[in-house]
Amino acid sequence: MARVILSADMQRYTDGIREITVSAGKYRDLVTELLQRFPGMNEAIVAKHALAIDGIIIQTPLLETFGEDSELVFVARIAGG
Amino acid sequence: MNMNVKTEFKYVGTRPIRPDGPDKVTGRARYGADLNVQGMIYGHIVRSPHAHAKIKSIDFSAACKLPGVLATMSADDLPEPGDRKIPGGEVEMALKTFSPVVMARKKVLYHGQAVAAVAATSPELAAEAARLVKVEYEVLPHIMDMHAAARADAPLLHDDVYTQGVDPAPTTPSNIPTQIEISTGDISKGFAEADLVVERTYFVPMCHQGYIEPHACVVQTDENGKVDIWCSTQGAFMVRTLTAAVTGIDIGRFKVTASEIGGGFGGKTTVYLEPVAVVLSLKSGRPVKMVMSRDDVFRATGPAAAAETRVKIGVTRDGRITAIETDILMDCGAYTSHPIMAGVLFNSACYRCENVRSFGREVLTNKPRVYAYRAPGIPQPVVAVECVVNEIAERLNMDPIDFRLLNAVDEGDVMAIGIPFQAIGLKQVLQEAKAHPHYTAELKAGQGRGVAVAFWINAGMQSSATINVSExxxxxxxxxxxxxxxSRASMALMAAEVLGIPVETIRPSVVDTDSVGFCDVTGGSRTTLATGGAVIKAAETLVKELRKRAAAIWSLDIEEVDWTGGMAVAKSGTGLENMNREDAATRGDKTLTLADLAARAGATGGPLCAVASHNAHNAAPSFALNICDAQVDRETGKVDILRYTCVQDAGKAIHPAYVEGQMQGGAVQGIGWALNEEYIFNEQGRLDNPGFLDYRIPVASDLPMIDTVIVEVPNPLHPYGVRGVGEVPIAPPMPAVVTAVNRAAGTRLCHLPLSPPKLLAAIEAAEAGTA
Structure with missing residues (x-):
């Protein structure tokens, strides 16, 4: 089960739950699992975030996959200069 | 996902002469305002004289009577932005947060905001016509102070802004578009475990990036609907995207060519003039040139946010950080742009700490919409964190670098937001700084030294590259x-490394949006990493093609042909070690150089070219440290920077001189922000210092030579180990300078800039015992 840390913004839809485990192995399945578990959340909220997979921040994770032991962190997208 | 990172290089890491150098020093280089085309006319913006007002009417009739006035425009010529979101690379942007910056709609929210525009046959005539445009306003109360703007009873800038990040969702609008909080551990427990807690509040003013070249563009439209834009920008594709969005014109009609650029630093990651010039060109049927004055640049483009940061740090008596709490209020001007995110997420990322709480709010005021300044949103809170860290080290009687080494993050440590660090170079940076002669150089009475470190996340994003081989x-x-x-020199170096040919034989060019695949902006410290990554991929593809062509000529399988030393070599020879053409010929090996293969390209399959594109997911963070020695004239409050050293982990420095330039440039900009630079608004909400006489940026005579030390801890995700280098250098200078100045003056000023009047007053107060 991959470990997922949710952003502060996402925690508003999880009753404050910051960390969960998921059975998903693909980003798309991860989103589906999140929306099933937290009905208050929607796809637009998830899509506002980048996803860090094992420490590597990916701005557009649509096609990303990850392993059972992966650590996933949703993080607000940051603009640079 | 770690990869094999190359560590031995022939060309990468050398310092060839920059390919754009001769054009720039001889004046041949063409910047935004340097293009002139036949039939060109000139646009001029009508700007708001008020900081906050409703636009009741705009009357162009008097202006249009002036002979030579060929077009006018206002927001009525642009589509309503609605709630449309535009992809902006790293983040989506709401069209309604930047379309009104191009041209105000119904309301003006800051002095100098664009309200209308005219185009005429000369710049003077256009300016005269602009003065004849009659705009009727209903003046509204303006609000310049961010604390006042944050209050519930403050006059509202927007009636449709509701604070995001608050539960339950607010039902009334406010001037606070965003609130964010992150936390890890137990902050109360962390402070309870501390033997020493220091809490301070620091203010950093709104300041401009200070790029020397004002915004400028030339737009040409034709009867087929084609729109050509020439402009000074950090991203031609970004200009295409945003101009299409603001004007409502199909993106496929645009071709954008980026001129040479005289500085951007994040300030040229948007559009101001381009959509206006497009409309004026379409309406007049003529090419339109628009050039901002320096006054326009200061009043109407995007400075860096002001911020107030309260920081509270707890430590044990042996110097271990037990808790870090920050509370940031950030003044983002008239429209939201979210620099608060990075400030909240990363302000204490240099330190290992189990208990962290970081809270931030953006506030809207009647000032220009802010944009990035190198690392957006991070220098402001880092001032507070780093100055308090220096104070704590002093109070614990610890060396400030030793204190940081004790608490520095390393590979495997986890940020407060939960992301683990891969290989990083913070500890190496700290060790290099401690070993530098500057750090132990003796200070005289009245002099002070400050050190500070900072972190920046860096970006990857999308890039493309094409490589063509001539005959x-x-x-x-x-x-x-x-x-x-x-970046041109860096691209050439990386291609030379893959192709094995001298870098001087490679001509790197920056081309228009019709001539290469999509590239996100030159920003986010991403170009050497991401566009360089595309160049490496394209060069590797080309090498494969060259091996295939040589194999065809020799009737061999491609696997029997290697590429080494800039030539194809048949593996059936006597070996590839110590290969050069003479050796190979002596031994009777088969070789074909790039020139040999290029000459026979037609016979072996056609022109030699390779294209690559990718979305780089391999960015890695950077850390930087600055050491500053300062001296304060106690009679005038003037500060002299005596010695300055920058140490930074660049990953692999592709062209070290350019890396050093980024470090030096960021240091100089941070010194200016710390000592003098600030937007000064008067009671009417007008900027009182919109020029370089009154807005004091450092010049060469103000500064010592900025010494640099490049630390190279390779990015494990990049084939050459590259990290971004352009943004993090803006973060450590302010706290290093503030600490040095306060130590030199015997003050504890927390309100930047430390300008002479302010410093003199603080010195006098300290001497009088009233500080």
Whole structure:
């Protein structure tokens, strides 16, 4: 089960739950699992975030996959200069 | 996902002469305002004289009577932005947060905001016509102070802004578009475990990036609907996207060419003039040139946010950080742009700490919409964190670098937001700084020293590159990223490394949006990493093609042909070690150089070219440290920076001179922000210092030579180990300077800039015992 840390913004839809485990192995399945578990959340909220997979921040994770032991962190997208 | 990172290089890491150098020093280089085309007319913006007002009417009739006035425009010529979101690379942007910056709609929210525009046959005539445009306003109360703007009873800038990040969702609008909080551990427990807690509040003013070249563009439209834009920008593709969005014109009609750029630093990651010039060109049927004055640049483009940061740090008596709490209020001007995110997420990322709480709010005021300044949102809170860290080290009687080494993050440590660090170079940076002669150089009475470190996340994003080989074997690289910090030289070096040919035989070019695949902006410290990554991929593809062509000529399988030393070599020879053509010929090996293969390209399959594109997911963070020695004239409050050293982990420095330039440039900008630079608004909400006489940026005579030390801890995700280098240098200078100045003066000023009047007053107060 991959470990997922949710952003502060996402925690508003999880009753404050910051960390969960998921059975998903693909980003798309991860989103589906999140929306099933937290009905208050929607796809637009998830899509506002980048996803860090094992420490590597990916701005557009649509096609990303990850392993059972992966650590996933949703993080607000940051603009640079 | 770690990869094999190359560590031995022939060309990468050398310092060839920059390919754009001769054009720039001889004046041949063409910047935004340097293009002139036949039939061109000139646009001029009508700007708001009020900081906050409703636009009741705009009357162009008097202006249009002036002979030579060929077009006018206002927001009525642009589509309503609605709630449309525009992809902006790293983040989506709401069209309604930047379309009104191009041209105000119904309301003006800051002095100098664009309200209308005219185009005429000369710049003087256009300016005269602009003065004849009658705009009727209903003046509204303006609000310049961010604390006042944050209050519930403050006059509202927007009636449709509701604070995001608050539960339950607010039902009334406010001037606070965003609130964010992150936390890890137990902050109360962390402070309870501390033997020493220091809490301070620091203010950093709104300041401008200070790029020397004002915004400028030339737009030409034709009867087929084609729109050509020439402009000074950090991203031609970004200009295409945003101008299409603001004007409502199909993106496929645009071709954007980026001129040479005289500085951007994040300030040229948007559009101001381009959509206006497009409309004026379409209406007049003529090419339109628009050039901002320096006054326009200060009043109407995007400075860096002001911020107030309260920081509270707890430590044990042996120097271990037990808790870090920050509370940031950030003044973002009239429209939201979210620099608060990075400030909240990363302000204490240099330190290992189990208990962290970081809270931030953006506030809207009647000032220009802010944009990035190198690392957006991070220098402001880092001032507070780093100055308090220095104070704590002093109070614990610890060396400030030793204190940081004790608490520094390393590979495997986890940020407060939960992301683990891969290989990083903070500890190496700290060790290099401690070993530098500057750090132990003696200070005289009245002098002070400050150190500070900072972190920046860096970005990857999308890039493309094309490599073409000419008939003589010379190579041309095409990319779409404006060369701000030496990217052409870096692209050539990386291609030379893969192709094995001298870097001087490679011509790197920045081309228009029709001539290469999509590239995100030159920003986010991404170009060498991401566009360079595309160049490496394209060069590797080309090498494979060259091996295939040689194999065809020799009737061999491609696996029997290697590419080494800039030539194809048949593996059936006597070996590839110590290969050069003479050796190979002596031994009877088969070889074909790039020139040999280029000359026979037609016979072996056609022109030699390679294209690559990718979305780089391999960015890695950077850390930087600055050491500053300062001296304060106690009679005038003037500060002299005596000695300054920058240490930074660059990953692999592709062209070290350019990396050093980024470090030095960021240091100088941070010194200016710390000591003098600030937007000064008067009671009417007008900027009182919109020029370089009154807005004091450092010049060469103000500064010592900025010494640099490049630390190279390779990015494990990049084939050459590259990290971004352009943004993090803006973060450590302010706290290093503030600490040095306060130590030199015997003060504890927390309100930047530390300008002479302010410093003198603090010195006098300290001497009088009233501080």
């Amino acid at each position: 003589d074997g010379s190579v041309n690289i095409l990319t779409g990223n404006p060369d701000i910090g030496g």
